[in-house]
Amino acid sequence: MTAATDSLAKPVPQAMSLRGRLPRIVGRFAVWLTLALLLVVGTIMSPVFLTPSNLLNVLGQSSIVGIAAIGTTYVGLLGGVDVSNGAVLTAAAVAAAAVMQGRDGAILPALAVAIVLGALVGFLNGLLIARWRVNPLILTLGVGAAILGATELYTGGTDLGNVATGFTDALGGRIGAVPILGLVFLALAALGILIQRTTAFGSRLYLVGANPRAAALSGVQVNAVIIGAYVASGITASLAGLAFLARSGPPSDFTGMGLEFQVLAAIVLGGTTFAGGIGGIGGTVAGALALALSFNLVNIIGLGTGGQLIVQGAVIVGIAALYSLVRPRQ
């Protein structure tokens, strides 16, 4: 692994003073410390928290947000943002259910339709952002709104289509006590990390994220990298939609709404904080797990949705502020 592909390859100037190394250290361990802290606090607060069955449930609960966050981490590495993933997730789940219509034979076409849908939306986002320098936040907000509207127009606001039993059996169940979707999430994350660490695309993500102009001057096809990242984000959003389908059945209408924020929270928690060129999928996995753990803790305490939102917000502000404090000053 060269310095450029190292997961924290923001060029650190001069000698490695403690001040210089601090960002690396915090960036690498903050989310794991959070995770450990949550485990300790949870264990103190509830006897059922640190049981294998509860922790495996949390893994299953983190899978939808976690899967969507894999591709969107690539976007975050570029300093971009994709909030259309919640809408893509919903649209992909609706489209897959509509194609399946309860038939096991139609599972593969349904998967293909969902993934192509996600890839297309990602391509459109990436193209506009790379070629026309459209602001990613506003663009993906608009694209997300249009997709959700189109999805509801198509379904007429009711859940349409049926999930094939073969699909639910294959993905919705458990192997032993382990939720299959949790395993799928970890496997996809491993694939994502592999791409990030070993492929040219992976190292170019860090180069373009850290300094697009320098990357362009050294011959990197910057636009292709940007489009690739958004396509990856669209594809993992549609995969998350399929996971949603296996877990909860066809979404009625706006189920995707709000998930994009949890995805963003998981990514930021993991240390990919829009600085460009800093972070990676490993942190995102820990971020998704930490987020699911904190929601679990809130539920155990009995605070419900309100508590979840407060914890989510406090965690984002706290962690992001911490990362910012130790970010090297220009």
Place this chain on the structure above:
Amino acid sequence: MTSLAAAPTSAWARVYGRLERSPIWFVAAGLLLAGTVGVSDFASGENISNLLRQGAALGIVSVGQTVVLLAGGIDLSVGSLMSLVVVVSSVIMNGRPEMIGPAVAVCLLIGLAVGAFNGAMIVTTRIYPLLQTFGMLSILQGVVFVLTDRTVGAAPPEFQQLSYGSIGPLPTPALLLAAVIMVGWLLMRVTPFGRYVYAVGGSAENARRAGVRTRSVTVAVYILSALLATVAGLVVAAQLGTGYTLAGSGFMIDSIVAVVIGGTALSGGRGGVGGTIAGVIVLVVIGNLLNLLAIPAFVQQIVNGLIVVGVVALYGLAELRRRAQ
């Protein structure tokens, strides 16, 4: 716009120059014209009064969002702050007119605290404004749900005058919006504070070197945004008459969209309150026209989404052209 370019000679040239720089006014004018000509009830006095009432809250919160974006920030927390204000004010008033004063005071204090906290965090930790205000969005909506899981409280009829009353022929909320626009416009165009905001948004480092107290300016814009969101929340509370927990949820996205299609750059330093007003007019009139034509809500959502994509793409292209020159 910071560049007070060479003063055009005739009034017509000045108007034309303004339109060329802010194409959103063409869109707004086109929509108003199309509505008047093509949709029978559009230009009726009742509908125009409706438009003004519906647009007031969005207009007020968007003025605050404009100032934040001009300073190079963004405020995602305005919508859930509005929800909190609607719930808290409705609960405090609970139908009693004598509690209007305390309710308004408490809400303004909440707004002040939220804005000050956002601003202070951003200047002290250098956290990205997007993440700070997104976290705040989540926290405030969480507080709403901890307070109540259903619609609570009531606004007394006296308070509802804030949305449904009229002063002379003009709806009260429209007058309130006009006052906010006037103050916002004067603040940005006449006072040193306005110049500082543009300077900080253009380049915080250059502004600092020029002696601008950039941290104070940053804190001030978030306080301003939160206070205006509080006022907008009070207008919504008056309109609904009760404390609905998700009353403000659409306003975050709508306010940012109004500001951006109004020509204020997300990167800060360019744009202004005037363009935002056109952006608000476009959003409100489109919603109203689609309603009058009985077009379902999700088609409206598609249209809104496509408008956003189209307009930001146009601005992106214009930016590319500007850089190429």
